[in-house]
Amino acid sequence: MKVTGATLLRLGLARFAALLCVLLLMAAPARAHYLDIVQFTLVEQANPNVHQLVVTMPANLDANAPLIVPRHCVLMQRDSVTEGQSHIVSMMIDCDPELAEQAGTELTGQIETRWGRDGGMLQLQMLDGSSASVMLSGNRTGISLDMPVWDELAAQPPQGFLEKAWRYLELGTVHVLIGWDHLAFVFCLAMLATGLPLIGLITSFTVGHSLSLALAHLGLVNIPIAPVEAVIALSVVFMAREVFFTPGSRLSLRRAQNPEAFPESQAQVHSHRWRMGVTAAFGLIHGLGFASVLGELGVSAADTVIALAFFNIGVEAGQVLFVGAILLALAILRRLGRVEYALMHATTCLVGGMGVFWTLQRVVG
Template sequence: MGAASTVVAHPLDPALLEIRESPAGTLEVLWQLPVSQTAGDAPRVMLPQGCSPLSAPVASRAGAGAGAGSRIALRWRAQCENGGLVGSDIGVDGLRERRTDALLRVHLADGRLVQAVLRAATPTFTVPESAARLAVLRDYLLLGFEHILSGPDHLLFVFGLVLLVHGYRRLFWTITAFTAGHSVTLALAVLGVVKVPAYPVEALIALTILVVAVELTRAGGGRETWIQRFPWAMAFTFGLLHGLGFAGALTEIGLPANAIPLALAGFNIGIELGQLLCVALILAAAAALRRLPVPLPTAIRSLPSYVIGSLAVFWVLERTTAMF
């Protein structure tokens, strides 16, 4: 802890490129970057050939503070002489070097909204003749999958549940309850029904991990706590908080106005697939350890509890102090 400077819990913070096309071929361009991506050779917007700027970019800050969610927004106008954006290539240069993605939203002059996720392997996108709704589902599913796999706090909570709950059937219902809890608040927060500040939510998420770690140290003591007797109730309750954390990342990305249910479902499915992958790997590793010819020392068996608890304490302190 003394050597650590920061522990990233939500690295998913893609850039946003939004373009609004007028019937006359004028483009209103919005380019949003996380502050962490603006130093040095920042990713650059690549408009189609034949499009030239009409004004210099005007910079402003979006989001609160200098921490998570703080972004730099650049706005400018451009003119395209090639008959519109349909069939043209739009891209972002520098995604591979920055190891980030960019969400692309194009509001076409005919009223359609075309959306894609630009990645290091596919930094350009050709605006199609017609919008593909399955592409929205695919892109948001990948975003959800990446978010859960790149969020160590959520993965540690799932890891703790797998260690705490014994029996596949009981574990299944506990993980299902956690899924139900974070699905509810994810939808409510993204749709604007519930609005909760990000920093207190992140601190409480870290506290849920600490609670699970403490329960792991109590397991096998002879007397079950209410959490050990009803792990599904704890998982559902804590899942409500984790859903607000998931929503923070999705709110920054945004949802396509014409495909909100599809994008929301895709993001949630991606989270669940990543979560199931995590559970499967943990169970496989536990099965492999049980096959070892030499039994593990008791101290080694209790190590995961203290690792989870130590990280949780660090996050609680870090995120609590970030609120002031």
């Protein structure tokens, strides 16, 4: 058989793409539905100089991360406990006006934390039973709380509808785009069908995760996150397998090599309607993973509707962006002929392999 330069080029590109995908996927975290989102609660004390700060964060964050207080403040006590998938850190901070005078500083400053790089919620609980809350934007180092916060926050008007809606939409979009296992599942959907069937799969997945997200956030469904994460990883394995063996998928390897490999009865088992049902079922599981993010944020009862609606819209926006990027890449690769097929084959193999890796790591670890 004559080997041409074009054939060698295609093989080289496929191998390079496979290596690149391996490196990227190996860098992905095993637990892909955790964001660095925290809830800060400042509890007013009888002594106006003493503040109780309670921080609720995902269990994958370091509860012992350093905390920097203003020079006129002293960290008197720090305790932490783990409840389920969350760390709860409670601290007593004493800010003495005399210390500020001795240091020649004003009664201002910041409590600097290493948590909340993706945002958070600050809630104030007053002695008279009233409360106030505000959503916080994260940064690369973590959230800093300005001191004093009591009068400042109480004097601020409540955050408006548009401000809250934008923040929840942003969180939903970011959550999807950094969720490797979720992106892997959506990639498989994009490989599994084209045109209207693809829209049907995406829609059924959306219906599934929207329903379970709402039920879990409202407390009507309560399933531990560990088995949920394991099944999410398993869903990637299942869908990667479907990409290879389902008639009508972008690969359909057996059918491409032998059109008679799928008798009619087997094709019916793999019908589009059946795939939509399976996709919706997996969507229910993925939605439970999404709900854990809103749970970590500590959404108030008054913001439940806006949080569910716009976080979900953000999730859909992230999905649309990702699917659009895949379709654009395929349109470009289609000009390369067999290179497109080789790249899809290699990437789907890698996605399925990482699904197996995630499943084992989440079950064993």
